[in-house]
Amino acid sequence: MIKKAVILAAGEGKRLKPYTETMPKVMIPVANKPIVEYVIDSVFKSGIEEIILIVGYRKETVMEYLREKENITYVTQDKQLGTAHALLYARDYIDEPFIILAGDNIIDDKSVSRLIHSESKFSLMIKEHPLPSKYGVVFLKDNKVERIVEKPLEIESKFISTGIYKFPPMIFDEIEKLTSHGIYDLTSVLQKLISQGIEVDTIVAERWMDIVYPWDILYVNGEMIHDISSSISGSIEKNVTLKGNVSIGRDSRVYAGSYIQGPVVIGEGCEIGPNVCIYPSTVIGDNVVVNSFSEIRNSVIMDEVHIGSNASISNSVIGKGSIINSHFSIISGKAKMEVEGEFKELENIGAIIGEDCDISSHVAIEPGRIIGRRCSIDSFKRVIKDIPSEMKVM
Amino acid sequence: MKCVVLAAGEGRRMHPLTFTRPKVMLPVSNKPILEWNLLDAIDAGLEEFIFIVGYKSESVREYFGDGKRWNVKIEYVNQGEPLGTAHAIGMVESFVDEFIVLCGDTIFGREDIKKVVERGNSIGLTKVDDAREYGVVELSGNKVVRIHEKMEKPLSNLINAGLYHFDRSIFDFIKKTDRSPRGEYEITDSINMFTREYNMEGVLLKEWRDVVYPWHLLDVNEELLRKMKGDIKGRVEENVVLKGEVTIGEGSRVMSGSYIEGPVVIGRDCKIGPNCYIRPYTSIGDNCHIGNACEVKNSIVMSNSNIPHQNYVGDSIIGSNCNLGAGTKIANLRFDKKNIKVSLNGRKLDTGRRKLGVVMSDNVQTGINAMINVGTMIGNNVFIGPGTIANGEIKPYAKIM
């Protein structure tokens, strides 16, 4: 019986800046829970008893959030060199077959369960993906892995590697040998083993989601909140209209005249309204205040955000703790986004705003702008370019 | 021989009703499920009971006390942590010799309990339509070979009913039992070890009813009420119409104009009427007030609750200490007459029922003319304001104004 799982949670996730400037990728919230919590919940539900969590970058945010969860051992990876290198840190804690997962991809518990209960000693979980070229593409022969090619030029397979494996404990010796030769990632380790004749079985994942760029936060949130059905807590005043699946957390208050059309998730301790409109698919975190006459559509608003009155927000992500004054507008539309030297064209995107920003009143933002963390924007400004973190726009 | 009753579970799938009481204390036909089992066990000849309690144990103790009311002896053991059935049963080692174990939240029949009492080491079995969620029992003749938990493709549809006869030898196996994949110590694992060395007989039961979700209580309520014989102890005024089997408890008063179509059971010290309409398969607890122009049908109303003026309650479960404001009505049928789906613990479930009103936990208050939509699940201590519509799943302490 496989009882232990290693979850890699040490990576920074550079392409998810500005959010990953203060938190590791695994802590990016989806429907108000950090990604890693989904992984942990699926893993425990599938029958695993103990998790070894490899942490590194900004590990305090992970440890603080998970402080009440039991049966998790934390191991710090000093330098983030690669997935195989990270796995090696778990060596002292495991001497039996185990599974290893990435902490930053959402996976369902049934798939994990099938991986655990499969017959073979070596397994890889794979997934069909429309754009396999972005990942490690897996080529199969008789349902076993033939080879994995990172970002291939020609695509003949529609399967990608999810980064979820089942290994016997001898894998640690193999990894030791290979890391001393400068090979640090698990894909290469697996390829080497296959070339040595080892059979690697495959399991197709049911539900697997990855967030690579900041706008993926919007899409993945939209997917996940379809699962959550109506659940009302807190205080709802008179003349509030709730339509469709709306989830409102404890101690939150929705004031009169507000119109909320689901699927919408609102966290705990929030104050919404009066006369606020929230449209699908929107996720609002904990302790958020939205003042009257504001409108939020298809956006992710993280914890502690403060939104003044008459704000118009759509297709956007607003980072934790940002304070936005009245008459704020985000203009949605077509835009070319740039992240870490990569370019992407999006059809209908609003703004990506980092944590702890201070945005004065009457600010307007053109489509697709990325605003870093702790930025400060004076009133009546029109933002037409990206703003790097900690910048003041006056 | 002592009868050990497992009564420690919360019963999460019974939310919102189990926010304030353990599953075994949910009433059907005005008696908690546990009491029905107690009565059947008493009829089967058992006189000494040990209740293994845990979650909200005070509600069990308050109701059953030391068993004097039924002329039996009831003792309690606190399980402490919900670590599974084997852990629970292991607690009574110093209290028993040969004993029966009964799952308090499943309803058994007295003949079946008697059968199991009369056999030696045995386990009660029953047949179900879909065995995937249960423990399927593999037999060889009538001897138990193995119990298989939650099979995707069940061997048969013969399952573990949750009624056992053990002797002291089981305790050694309980001590050797390891944690199951879901982290608990399960008696079925102990039994699987036991059957390798000793014999355990499988006994097919005739009556067996388990309740998983709150609306199942309505089904059991109906079944029990069908068997009930009317008994009027309270005061019935003139111009009251009673049809079919109606039970009215001591101290209750039924006022003129009330029209009661049995089978209906009404508890003690209730005030019914005037001019109310109570329709079949309705259970009303103690100290309730069903007032003027109210209609209640196919529902369970727990003690100390008031449906006092111009209310409609149909196919619903109302917790204790609830108060419906004047004019509060509960919808129980969709316009398109499709099955009613509810939101429970954040998940959508198809109840399989065409009619379902509200499932309301304790201490809920509604204002005047409040409207409750079909399949609404309301947690304890919720306030639904005047003229507001309640929908979906409403968590405890929420206020809809």
Place this chain on the structure above:
Amino acid sequence: MCGIFGYTGFRNARNVILDCLKKLDYRGYDSAGIGVINKDELKIFKEIGELGLLEKKLPPIDVNIGIGHTRWATHGEVSIKNAHPQVSCNGDIAVVHNGIIENFKKLKEELEEKGHRFISQTDTEVIVHLIEESYKDSLKDAVFSMIKKIKGSYALAVLSTSEPDIIVGARQESPLVVGIGDNENFLTSDITALLKYTNRVIYLEDGEICVLSKNSVDIFNWNGKKIEKEIHIVDWNVEAAEKGGFPHFMLKEIYEQPHSLHQTLRGRISEIERSISFEDKVESLLDSYPKVVSIVACGTSFYAGMIGKYMIEQLSGIPTFLELASEYRYFGVRDKTSLVVAITQSGETADTLGALREAKNSGCNTMVITNVIGSTATRIADAFILTRSGPEIGVAATKTFTSQIVVLFLLALKLSRKTINPDELSRYLSHLRELPRNVRMVLERSEEILKVAEKIKDSKSVFFIGRGVNYPLSLEGALKLKEISYIHAEGFPAGELKHGPFALLTEKTPVIAIVTMDKTYDKMIANIGEVKARHSPVIAIANEKDSEIEKYADYVIRFPSDSNILSCIPIAVILQLLAYHTANLRGCEIDKPRNLAKSVTVE
């Protein structure tokens, strides 16, 4: 603080007591012991150090009655002889005790004259010999006659082989609770120890004695009369306190502050409605406008109280007195129009409870700010406000300190209804909302604070200076540094340095100056200049917006804040991290500093 536990019932007493003593772990202890009755014989097992060591010493015996103890030494050194249970000469009676017997010396002399042999240096030992001396045929009567002779505070559990089925307990000014089970009963000084097994408790009051058997609990008042007491059902959950990957509880609790601050504010403020609301009892106390407010507290809570005094006077103009709880009974204001606010994290601090009782008896309105639901303080005061920070395991107070300040600020706002207009209130509320964010930003700068800690870790003395509300912060900063890194540190009002302490300044004594951009700013800069003239390195804790401070200080640690009055919160976090990093660099035992206990229930 010692923890005591007693069990009699159907379970294995050895296992139950060990399990429950582990839950008392957080109170801090230097030794532990268990006494059980096995086949009419009293068996005692004691060990110094961790509970795990005691566990190794304990054989797997089958017993159904016993008492247990975790000891924090007050009288007598840490040793096995001094650990509890203490035993009588004939080896038949065992006692575990939490508290201090004030007249034990005289009693010891008298007993020695009568022939009793003492083996420990503890005050507790007189208790067991007194019981032995007056024992005739009833343990309960012997305990009764014993308590008439002793003076002081105690929570005790007594076992005797002559009556091997009962435990006798007694309480005087030290918490003791009876847990009611089925076929078992419990006795403990701390409810968290037994919540796993039962949620029915009886709170004992001073002077009461209880006799527990497997199936019965009898309670007697100080007159010897049997009384009926209410059984309370504890419906709050024990929050698990795990380190969760952090190397120390204290660090975890420092990092928890953004969350704990939210919890303290939850449901109490509404920005949209511009309102602050507490529970009903608190509201009605505040509605009767007090003419005078008196704050009583000890230790770090006292410093929170000093900050509270500043806030209440600044915002509402109501004169506020501040009294150290241990001094209150000798001084303090007693007035029916005064509101006495006690601050105690645990709700069990003996000095603070004493002050509360005094205040109540004098007819004052009493309120307590505490973190522990169901604590003694909440049952004495007219009303209580919970800080809701979650259990604090580290001995040095961190998140409870910042939560206490927030509660005091809310109180100050409430009391200033007549003096503040809605716009001002609205600004204060939004500043409150920003607190978790400001703390988070300080936490993200932990590395910078570590660098400063490296600079001060080898100092023999460190001084903290501040003015106005920063003066109590300087006291707190010094206390934190002292508590966990054992470096001598002192806090001064910046203006006081020249009246003496200047003489201590050398180039080896770093001075930490807390500088906020308000009316104290200019004078603080001048003070920094004076310090630098004596060649001491100056580390300034300054606002991010302060662009001048670099010119004056050698190092600057910055905090973000738009509010001068609430900047004390991010500053407090800086001081906590500074103390933590310094202590860590020096290899100190951070969660259980030497000689300190989490909750001081002795006087």
